[in-house]
Amino acid sequence: MKINLKSKPFTIKVVHEPQDLAMGMMGKNFNDFDGMLFLMPKLGPQSFWMKDCIVPLDIIFLDKNKITNIHHNCPPCNDSQCPTYQGQGGFVLELPAGTCQDLDIKIGDRIDYGI
Numbered sequence: 001m002k003i004n005l006k007s008k009p010f011t012i013k014v015v016h017e018p019q020d021l022a023m024g025m026m027g028k029n030f031n032d033f034d035g036m037l038f039l040m041p042k043l044g045p046q047s048f049w050m051k052d053c054i055v056p057l058d059i060i061f062l063d064k065n066k067i068t069n070i071h072h073n074c075p076p077c078n079d080s081q082c083p084t085y086q087g088q089g090g091f092v093l094e095l096p097a098g099t100c101q102d103l104d105i106k107i108g109d110r111i112d113y114g115i
Contacts, residue, residue, distance in 0.1 A: 001013075001014050001037065001113070001114065002114065003035075003037070003093075003111050003112060003113050003114075004111070004112040005103065005105060005109070005111050005112075006103040006104065006105055006109065008103060010034040010035050010095070011033050011034050011035075012033060012034065012035045012036065012037045012093070013032075013033040013035070013036045013037070014036075014037050014039065015036055015037065015038050015039065016038075016039040018041075021038055021040070021041075024036065024038065024048070024053075024094070025053045025054075025055070025057060025094055026051065026052040026053055027052060027053075027054060028053075028054070028055075029054060029055055030055065030096055034095065034096075035093055035094055035095040035096075035099075036093070036094045037091060037092070037093050037094075038091065038092040038093075038094075039090070039091060040089075040090050040091065040092065042090070043063075043089065043090040044088065044089075044090075045086060045087075045088055046061060046086065046087055046088070046089065046092055047084045047085070047086050048084065048085050048086075048092060048094075049077065049082040049083065049084050049085065050074050050075060050076050050077040050082055050083075050085075051077055051078075051082045052076075052077075052078065053076040053077070054076055055076065055096065055097070056073055056074060056075050056076060056096075056097035057073075057074050057094045057095065057096065057097055058070065058071070058072055058073065058074070058094070058095045058096070058097055058098070058099050058100045058101075058105075059071040059074055059085050059087075059092065059093075059094055060087075060092065060093040060094070060095065060100065060105070061086075061087025061088055061089045061091075061092055062089045062090070062091040062092065062093060062111065063088060063089035063090065063091075064089075064090070064091070065110045065111045065112070065113060066108065066109075066110055067105070067106070067107050067108060067109045067110070067111070068087055068088045068089050068107065069086070069087030069088065069107060070087075070100050070105065070106070070107060071085040071087075072097070072098075072100055072101060073097040073098065074097065093111070
């Protein structure tokens with residue numbers, strides 16, 4: 001899937017199956033895609049962690065196409081007590097750490113899907 005964020009196109013891997021939602025970016029790198037978009041099974045508060053991730057991430061929470069929260073430069077965690085990152089919405093986008101700062105992405109910005 002392609003998205004456009006701040007006039008920059010991204011190739012995104014879409015995740016919606018329960019087992020894929022649970023695994024997310026665990027053990028993955030950005031080789032074949034620029035980011036991962038999670039289609040959550042319910043709207044509302046969401047919580048993510050960085051358990052067994054190998055790269056730092058920016059975690060973006062979305063209500064439809066509007067950014068509701070951003071957690072910048074979330075570090076990988078190999079411990080059983082990983083911090084959690086919360087936000088509101090039915091979608092969560094993970095991008096390489098620093099992307100939001102580099103593109104000046106802010107809460108309230110909009111994402112264009114399917115370009």
